[in-house]
Ligand SMILES: Cc1cc2nc3c(=O)[nH]c(=O)nc-3n(C[C@H](O)[C@H](O)[C@H](O)COP(=O)(O)O)c2cc1C
């Protein structure tokens with residue numbers, strides 16, 4: 001059944017007023033200083049989104065602890081009270097520019113490097129990450145898991161004090177919480193692994209502790225609803241997890257897919273070989289003359305699944321039928337007509353996009369005003385690879401001139 005929904009009209013998400021139903025999905029910006037403090041460059045980017053009709057800005061993932069810091073260029077952090085005033089200044093300016101803003105809070109788990117965190121990577125089970133290829137991650141003890149849940153709660157409280165309108169718990173893309181949820185990476189047989197309920201336990205505890213500290217403050221989650229591997233998460237199990245999340249008191253769910261080490265599944269599209277050669281630390285492990293030989297091999301391993309567009313919409317529809325809380329869908333949404341059809345068919349309550357806003361920060365305005373019908377992003381994925389060594393930008397399939 002189809003109901004008329006105007007994507008460009010005001011709406012509410014967990015009590016927060018949104019100027020439109022089009023959300024900027026969390027996107028690491030690499031625009032923090034050495035302490036994880038937001039820079040003027042980041043504030044200006046968010047102001048630009050806000051002025052141009054983005055309904056809600058979800059920040060790039062913010063580290064809840066040094067242990068959970070990611071290896072990408074200049075990650076933002078929310079691991080210390082000393083950062084609250086800087087974030088408050090940013091949220092004030094974003095609000096003045098016209099949009100609400102949620103903080104995405106994250107722990108990288110095994111998808112990081114000792115070089116960055118200063119300690120061994122951590123995970124539910126000691127299984128090496130294919131992408132970061134560190135030594136075997138440390139298997140977290142129960143005491144350490146409780147401490148990480150406390151860190152999530154403290155980060156959520158800091159976000160509230162800093163004027164954010166809500167938080168998003170990052171349970172997707174292979175980071176720590178997704179690592180626990182996925183049967184592919186969680187092989188535990190204690191109370192933190194095994195059944196769906198046990199793999200969910202850490203997320204449930206994080207939510208409970210966050211709620212105890214922040215009270216009536218929006219907490220949403222981002223989940224990966226499928227993985228490439230046969231023993232990974234699939235939409236049926238993601239649906240069960242979504243129901244558990246709703247029961248745990250979450251206020252909304254954003255549906256994504258994939259894990260970073262699967263290559264270009266969460267952000268489907270091209271294989272950015274040229275920028276991988278210049279910006280990817282993994283290439284440094286091999287002599288330069290082997291790089292062209294590596295190309296076909298890597299292209300095969302990291303092949304993007306199909307379809308390239310609207311690839312989480314079917315799962316979003318399944319989840320939406322099973323829960324009462326709002327559902328946001330992201331992944332390859334690129335045209336005004338697709339946005340309208342997703343919303344009008346009730347397959348999601350909100351749509352979110354990442355790469356299109358890197359390419360065109362004023363995209364919502366252009367779609368709303370009919371200047372364009374489609375986003376210009378060509379899904380080349382150069383921005384994703386470039387995030388390892390530089391602040392976020394669009395490359396449009398071209399190496400930057402400075403190379
Ligand atoms: C450069 C880059 C950085 C990203 N950083 C994050 C992040 O910090 N947190 C997150 O949940 N997803 C992150 N993503 C994934 C996107 O939010 C989104 O789920 C994915 O790209 C699919 O949406 P799209 O087709 O609209 O780009 C990132 C994607 C890109 C391209």
Ligand code: SF4
Nearest residue numbers: 377380381383394395
């Ligand atoms: S570099 Fe630009 S065109 Fe390429 S995927 Fe990223 S945003 Fe899209």
